Amino acid sequence: EAGVTQSPTHLIKTRGQQATLRCSPISGHTSVYWYQQALGLGLQFLLWYDEGEERNRGNFPPRFSGRQFPNYSSELNVNALELEDSALYLCASSPGTVSNQPQHFGDGTRLSIL
Amino acid sequence: GQNIDQPTEMTATEGAIVQINCTYQTSGFNGLFWYQQHAGEAPTFLSYNVLDGLEEKGRFSSFLSRSKGYSYLLLKELQMKDSASYLCAVRDSNYQLIWGAGTKLIIKP
Numbered sequence: 001e002a003g004v005t006q007s008p009t010h011l012i013k014t015r016g017q018q019a020t021l022r023c024s025p026i027s028g029h030t031s032v033y034w035y036q037q038a039l040g041l042g043l044q045f046l047l048w049y050d051e052g053e054e055r056n057r058g059n060f061p062p063r064f065s066g067r068q069f070p071n072y073s074s075e076l077n078v079n080a081l082e083l084e085d086s087a088l089y090l091c092a093s094s095p096g097t098v099s100n101q102p103q104h105f106g107d108g109t110r111l112s113i114l
Numbered sequence: 115g116q117n118i119d120q121p122t123e124m125t126a127t128e129g130a131i132v133q134i135n136c137t138y139q140t141s142g143f144n145g146l147f148w149y150q151q152h153a154g155e156a157p158t159f160l161s162y163n164v165l166d167g168l169e170e171k172g173r174f175s176s177f178l179s180r181s182k183g184y185s186y187l188l189l190k191e192l193q194m195k196d197s198a199s200y201l202c203a204v205r206d207s208n209y210q211l212i213w214g215a216g217t218k219l220i221i222k223p
Contacts, residue, residue: 035162042215043157043201060175090156097209100164102147105156 004106021076025093032074036085118214136185142207149201197221
């Protein structure tokens with residue numbers, strides 16, 4: 001069974017540009033979660049999508065947005081990039097809101113802002 | 115507010131036993147998860163507790179006390195490859211996962 005896949009692996013942008021990160025969940029998983037992890041720090045929750053709807057978002061500005069497609073894959077868009085957006089962006093998936101199922105993570109996209 | 119506390123860093127010796135504690139205050143409780151994260155890699159799922167007591171899985175065990183808002187992860191027969199960060203996460207009443215900042219475990223020979 002294929003795991004969560006994310007693309008691209010690395011992304012280099014400059015301040016003010018826009019970035020799009022992609023995630024394909026495990027087959028059968030309807031929930032997708034996005035996290036930001038700055039170097040040496042913990043996971044910061046960004047967004048949660050389930051069945052195509054945004055269920056919750058973390059304490060991030062509106063320039064962080066996303067969507068979930070009918071096939072449950074997801075995109076994270078970051079507009080007007082700032083230096084502090086440099087981080088590892090992790091996507092995770094789970095089979096909806098079934099409480100005993102863990103989130104499974106992809107390998108992440110490392111975003112570097114120059 | 116919701117809060118999860120873990121020690122920032124712990125050091126242990128190869129072959130020994132280490133216990134990583136996690137205390138939580140959340141809006142409701144729908145299970146507690148432990149993850150392992152090696153530097154530069156994605157977190158991987160280790161264990162899940164929803165009822166009080168001990169869950170054992172090989173060298174790793176996880177304990178939960180809901181009345182005390184407390185969990186621990188016990189690692190036995192430590193190996194160098196166990197050097198990693200260990201993340202505690204609680205699923206609240208809205209099925210949102212609330213994450214601790216993680217405990218960096220350093221294993222010395």
